[in-house]
Amino acid sequence: MAFFILRRLVWILPTVLxxxxxxxxxxxxxxxxxIYQLYSSQDSPDSDLTLSENQYNMGMKELGLDRPLFYVExxxxxxxxxxxxxxxxxxxxxxxxxxxxxxxxxxxxFRKTLKRYMTEMRSQSPERFSTIARLVYGKPIxxxxxxxxxxxxxxxxxxxxLQSYGDLQNSRLGLIRFLPTIKxxxxxxxxxxxLSNLFRLDFGISRIDARPVATKVGEALSWTxxxxxxxxxxxxxxxxxxxxxxxxxxxxRWLRAVRIFLYAIYAVPIFWLATLLVVFFTTSEYGxxxxxxxxxxxxxxxxxxxxxDLLAQNAGQFVIPILCLTLSITAYVSRQVExxxxxxxxxxxxxxxxxKGLGDHSIIWKHLFRNSSFPLITLISGILxxxxxxxxxxxxxxxxxGMGRLxxxxxxxxxxxxxxxxxxxxxxxxxxxxxLSDILYxxxxxxxxxxx
Amino acid sequence: xxxxxxxxxPIFDFVTRWLPISVLAIFFVAALFADFLAxxxxxxxxxxxxxxWPVWESIIGEENDMSINxxxxxxxxxxxxxxPFSDHSSPxxxxxxxxxxxxxxxxxxxxxxxxxxxxxxxxxxxxMIYGCRKSLFVGFLAMILAAVIGITLGIVAxxxxxxxxxxxxxxxxxxxxxxxxxxxxxxxxxxxxxxxxLLFLVLFALLQFTSSxxxxxxxxxxxxxxxxLIEVFNSVPGLLLLLVVGSMFSRPSLVxxxxxxxxxxxxxxxxxxxxxxxxAKEGEFIxxxxxxxxxxxxxxxxxxxxxxVGPLVVVFVxxxxxxxxxxxxxxxxxxxxxxxQITWGSLLGQAKxxxxxxxxxxxxxxAIFLLIVxxxxxxxxxxxxxx
Numbered sequence: 001m002a003f004f005i006l007r008r009l010v011w012i013l014p015t016v017l018x019x020x021x022x023x024x025x026x027x028x029x030x031x032x033x034x035i036y037q038l039y040s041s042q043d044s045p046d047s048d049l050t051l052s053e054n055q056y057n058m059g060m061k062e063l064g065l066d067r068p069l070f071y072v073e074x075x076x077x078x079x080x081x082x083x084x085x086x087x088x089x090x091x092x093x094x095x096x097x098x099x100x101x102x103x104x105x106x107x108x109x110f111r112k113t114l115k116r117y118m119t120e121m122r123s124q125s126p127e128r129f130s131t132i133a134r135l136v137y138g139k140p141i142x143x144x145x146x147x148x149x150x151x152x153x154x155x156x157x158x159x160x161x162l163q164s165y166g167d168l169q170n171s172r173l174g175l176i177r178f179l180p181t182i183k184x185x186x187x188x189x190x191x192x193x194x195l196s197n198l199f200r201l202d203f204g205i206s207r208i209d210a211r212p213v214a215t216k217v218g219e220a221l222s223w224t225x226x227x228x229x230x231x232x233x234x235x236x237x238x239x240x241x242x243x244x245x246x247x248x249x250x251x252x253r254w255l256r257a258v259r260i261f262l263y264a265i266y267a268v269p270i271f272w273l274a275t276l277l278v279v280f281f282t283t284s285e286y287g288x289x290x291x292x293x294x295x296x297x298x299x300x301x302x303x304x305x306x307x308x309d310l311l312a313q314n315a316g317q318f319v320i321p322i323l324c325l326t327l328s329i330t331a332y333v334s335r336q337v338e339x340x341x342x343x344x345x346x347x348x349x350x351x352x353x354x355x356k357g358l359g360d361h362s363i364i365w366k367h368l369f370r371n372s373s374f375p376l377i378t379l380i381s382g383i384l385x386x387x388x389x390x391x392x393x394x395x396x397x398x399x400x401x402g403m404g405r406l407x408x409x410x411x412x413x414x415x416x417x418x419x420x421x422x423x424x425x426x427x428x429x430x431x432x433x434x435x436l437s438d439i440l441y442x443x444x445x446x447x448x449x450x451x452x
Numbered sequence: 453x454x455x456x457x458x459x460x461x462p463i464f465d466f467v468t469r470w471l472p473i474s475v476l477a478i479f480f481v482a483a484l485f486a487d488f489l490a491x492x493x494x495x496x497x498x499x500x501x502x503x504x505w506p507v508w509e510s511i512i513g514e515e516n517d518m519s520i521n522x523x524x525x526x527x528x529x530x531x532x533x534x535x536p537f538s539d540h541s542s543p544x545x546x547x548x549x550x551x552x553x554x555x556x557x558x559x560x561x562x563x564x565x566x567x568x569x570x571x572x573x574x575x576x577x578x579x580m581i582y583g584c585r586k587s588l589f590v591g592f593l594a595m596i597l598a599a600v601i602g603i604t605l606g607i608v609a610x611x612x613x614x615x616x617x618x619x620x621x622x623x624x625x626x627x628x629x630x631x632x633x634x635x636x637x638x639x640x641x642x643x644x645x646x647x648x649x650l651l652f653l654v655l656f657a658l659l660q661f662t663s664s665x666x667x668x669x670x671x672x673x674x675x676x677x678x679x680x681l682i683e684v685f686n687s688v689p690g691l692l693l694l695l696v697v698g699s700m701f702s703r704p705s706l707v708x709x710x711x712x713x714x715x716x717x718x719x720x721x722x723x724x725x726x727x728x729x730x731x732a733k734e735g736e737f738i739x740x741x742x743x744x745x746x747x748x749x750x751x752x753x754x755x756x757x758x759x760x761v762g763p764l765v766v767v768f769v770x771x772x773x774x775x776x777x778x779x780x781x782x783x784x785x786x787x788x789x790x791x792x793q794i795t796w797g798s799l800l801g802q803a804k805x806x807x808x809x810x811x812x813x814x815x816x817x818x819a820i821f822l823l824i825v826x827x828x829x830x831x832x833x834x835x836x837x838x839x
Contacts, residue, residue, distance in 0.1 A: 177640075285808065
């Protein structure tokens with residue numbers, strides 16, 4: 001058994017590594033310029049050069065974006081080692097030039113000339129500046145650059161920028177671009193930096209309210225876990241007896257009605273169910289009896305309240321999400337239990353118990369239950385991701401400050417450090433859940449322990 | 453067993469047998485002929501002595517050179533679609549949140565909003581018709597992609613397994629290098645034809661220079677690698693990743709959402725396909741075909757694939773249902789789907805802002821529910837037939 005657990009733990013390593021890499025890639029993906037987002041709460045376009053070069057470089061240094069991406073990089077021969085020092089807002093232009101002309105010295109001098117020229121133009125004629133800056137900075141393609149240069153030619157034929165652009169075109173290097181080189185970057189890279197921050201549990205500061213991301217996510221996590229644990233427990237309590245009886249008394253009329261109801265619930269999208277409950281049963285708009293649940297929207301909290309205080313104050317808020325989540329898990333689990341019972345009840349040992357003259361209840365709970373309950377454990381691995389996803393949407397509808405609410409707010413507020421941490425934690429929870437269910441399955445079914 | 457079936461209520465039998473199929477048929481017809489069912493242009497119009505078929509003309513792109521703007525022209529005689537609004541009708545803020553049955557006026561005619569209007573005064577019924585097209589499009593596109601990825605990997609893993617194909621170490625190293633180089637070129641955007649050529653070369657080498665001879669060769673662990681991939685993909689919560697990646701799109705689109713769903717949801721196909729292939733491989737007709745000297749490719753294509761295609765359709769149908777739910781969840785939250793695209797999910801999502809607009813909560817949700825329930829039921833029936 002210990003050997004099995006150990007092997008399972010070793011097998012999980014590549015998965016965890018891959019989740020880490022995916023999360024890291026996600027941190028580099030968000031749209032918009034992270035340095036602008038660092039300095040201002042509004043989103044300004046990458047192309048307006050409002051930050052001076054010095055300020056910009058300081059921002060890059062602070063975010064660690066001036067380092068290479070990874071320990072080892074395979075880059076084309078003509079890429080310089082200092083590429084990561086180029087300001088992020090000019091990276092697109094530089095990559096384009098590197099692809100087209102390959103000669104680093106000329107490219108660097110062209111970039112600097114262009115930058116000086118653009119800064120000058122920004123103070124002289126802002127409209128012209130913005131048309132050209134939009135073409136050149138950001139993510140330009142060859143056509144954009146040509147258009148920008150042409151505009152410059154017609155406006156000021158003797159500018160140094162044309163000279164520089166001509167030099168660049170004349171010094172084009174040839175086939176060396178197809179030659180890859182392996183560069184060792186050492187431990188001073190973005191991935192290493194990110195990983196060590198992760199291990200030190202330093203996740204940065206939220207962009208929306210400047211609180212530490214870890215605290216925010218931690219608070220939200222407790223609500224999501226609360227909803228999920230309660231709902232899964234309730235759903236198992238309901239669906240095990242229900243599924244057992246539905247499987248055993250297959251032809252009962254009542255249970256048939258229950259089966260159809262559960263089949264329908266299984267197909268109801270969880271957000272529709274919640275929306276219907278919120279729209280029809282939180283007001284007395286549609287009749288005096290319809291005001292059943294507390295209306296959503298107001299989350300009462302004063303700073304310093306403990307988990308229990310908050311729960312007591314807002315208990316009414318949790319009824320709809322827990323109800324919806326429980327129903328949807330019940331619909332799934334009871335169907336699985338039923339089919340498992342259908343399979344087991346044709347087996348010989350059940351015939352034996354009947355021949356012995358045992359009553360229905362004793363057959364169901366003493367003999368059938370143990371054997372048809374193994375799938376229940378593996379089911380957890382399917383339920384866990386679905387349940388977390390379900391609660392995310394429910395939190396948004398019912399206004400509970402859990403992970404879902406937090407995630408959606410963070411996405412709309414472009415608070416990417418929060419978004420990334422939420423993704424990471426929920427993937428991690430899922431992996432742990434899968435691991436536990438695998439191990440529990442082994443423990444519960446002694447038949448499996450002999451073959452490892 | 454047999455005798456009891458005679459007692460089945462004929463109405464119940466009719467409902468269970470035909471209702472899901474007819475609901476599906478209605479949805480498909482609505483998706484296909486959305487332009488004729490809901491449009492702000494008339495189907496047939498007469499202005500003066502000229503006759504027009506405006507809807508048809510706009511579909512085939514042959515709009516009249518005079519290009520009459522049907523939104524402001526009042527024809528002498530016209531036949532309008534059942535829902536005389538289209539999904540790109542401009543917002544009309546004077547009729548926001550009007551309940552079902554309210555009418556609004558446009559060029560001297562009164563038109564009824566059968567299912568009410570949304571928060572920008574757009575017609576709910578018309579948008580639901582077009583939403584049906586969008587939902588089915590996303591569901592099918594996502595699942596076609598997922599099926600292509602999943603079936604390929606599943607067949608490869610199931611048919612060859614871990615110890616069927618062996619490769620010479622030198623060849624393996626060469627292939628690794630070629631793949632790495634192709635990726636290098638692709639990532640740096642140096643040449644687009646070359647990497648494609650290299651990848652074809654690698655595929656060719658994998659098919660041609662591997663054999664069942666194991667002396668001095670390395671086994672290709674096709675099965676283990678596929679299983680590991682499936683495990684990794686299953687351990688990431690799909691909706692979450694979809695939300696996050698979707699929100700990072702610089703230009704959100706329904707196609708992007710569909711592709712993402714397809715890339716995340718292929719594991720079911722792969723796992724199922726692998727299992728079915730393992731089962732079918734035991735059949736004597738496969739051994740017979742192999743002994744007769746058929747190549748692996750033709751065994752797979754001519755004997756194995758037809759054997760497993762029935763159960764795979766079932767997986768496909770359930771997959772479409774789950775993809776549609778995912779897409780509507782995304783648009784319900786308003787993330788990853790373009791704002792101007794109105795879908796069932798985004799209509800339902802508007803109910804959050806105005807709890808009195810019950811029609812926004814009921815009708816779009818009902819449409820999603822009916823589509824999902826009939827797809828699931830259809831899938832169950834097919835599963836029964838497929839064994």
